[in-house]
Amino acid sequence: MYHHRLVISYKGTSYFGWQDLGTGEQKPTVQASIHQILKKICNYQSCTISAASRTDAGVHAQGQVIKITIALAIESGKLLLGMNSLLPDDIRILQCKPCAAEFNPNKDSKSKEYHYYFCTDTIYNPVLNDTVAHIPSNSKASTTGSLDIELMQQACKLFIGEHDFYSFAKRDTNMSSTFRTIFSCEILQAQPSTFGNKIYYLKIVGKGFLRHMVRYIAGALFALGRNQLSLSDISEALVNHKEEKISSRAKSRGLHLIQICY
CATH class of the missing domain: 3.30.70.580 (Pseudouridine synthase I, catalytic domain, N-terminal subdomain)
Known part of the structure; x- marks a missing residue:
């Protein structure tokens, strides 16, 4: 073979x-x-x-x-x-x-990098529909469509390190542990584009991820940016198992697997 x-x-x-x-x-x-x-x-x-x-x-x-x-x-x-x-x-x-017969693309990986792209423009460019999520503010927030990106950036730091992500993943009875290690987590603004003025992305790098974990983290950050959650809500969810999620998970369309390092 x-x-x-x-x-x-x-x-x-x-x-x-x-x-x-x-x-x-x-x-x-x-x-x-x-x-x-x-x-x-x-x-x-x-x-x-x-x-x-x-x-x-x-x-x-x-x-x-x-x-x-x-x-x-x-x-x-x-x-x-x-x-x-x-x-x-x-x-x-x-x-x-x-490659060698022994190579295992999952177990041999050192880190995986995901980006979650989202646009906060009030009027969404339909060209982005398949690859960038539209995350406008709720009715009580700014009319510019902007989330509180600075607060979301603060929350990103809470996920760095080894944590129990039980509350930020889909239930999986086959998973032996819900602890995962995140190396970096931050919100960045995408390069200027003709497709939208306010396109950002969540950049998260870790040793591995649970099912739907990045989407639940993104969903929690969006809820925080809309003042629907607090920093303490996220901190508590990283310590205590929450059977009921603190937020909905973000839509799949904005999530991109960027690279895997070995």
């Missing part, structure tokens, strides 16, 4: 997440789309795919890392060209190189 490490990018709008559902339902996933064309290239011989991150439905990736194992001997450069010629336009292989 031959093993390759790939870096891929995709727009998740049309997909029910990364992972093949395996239920017989005709719901497209990124993994299934790649598997389908890989089998064609390999003349329907055995091939497997594993990924560093199981992104949710509607989530995008600029630097997802996957490992493919195939029975066909093919040079990595030719495999990259062949896959890109068959893949749909919203999935692309950016890099492809041989």
Whole structure:
């Protein structure tokens, strides 16, 4: 068998997440789309795919890392060209190189970086609809559509370090621990764009993340920015398990997997 490490990018709008559902339902996933064309290239011989991150439905990736194992001997450069010629336009292989059989894209990763992009303009540019969330202020806030970004930035510091993120994740009975380590967390303004004047992003880097964890963190920050939560509410949720979430989770469309480091 031959093993390759790939870096891929995709727009998740049309997909029910990364992972093949395996239920017989005709719901497209990124993994299934790649598997389908890989089998064609390999003349329907055995091939497997594993990924560093199981992104949710509607989530995008600029630097997802996957490992493919195939029975066909093919040079990595030719495999990259062949896959890109068959893949749909919203999935692309950016890099492809041989790797060891022991390489595990998830367990071997040192850090994962996510960005959550959001626009606070009062009137939202529809061009951004699939990739940037629209987070206007509530009716009691400023008419400019701005959130309290400075307060949100203060709250970002609360997430840095090792914490129990039970209250900021979807329940998963298969998860042995809800403790995770966050290396950095901050709100940044995107470069000036013709698509919107006030586009920001939450940049968060960690060793690993629980399911929906980044979206619940983003949701809590947005609620804080609208004066619907306090800093103490977030601090308490990091200490005590909350069965009822302190905020709704942010929509998937603004979330992007940026890179994975090894």
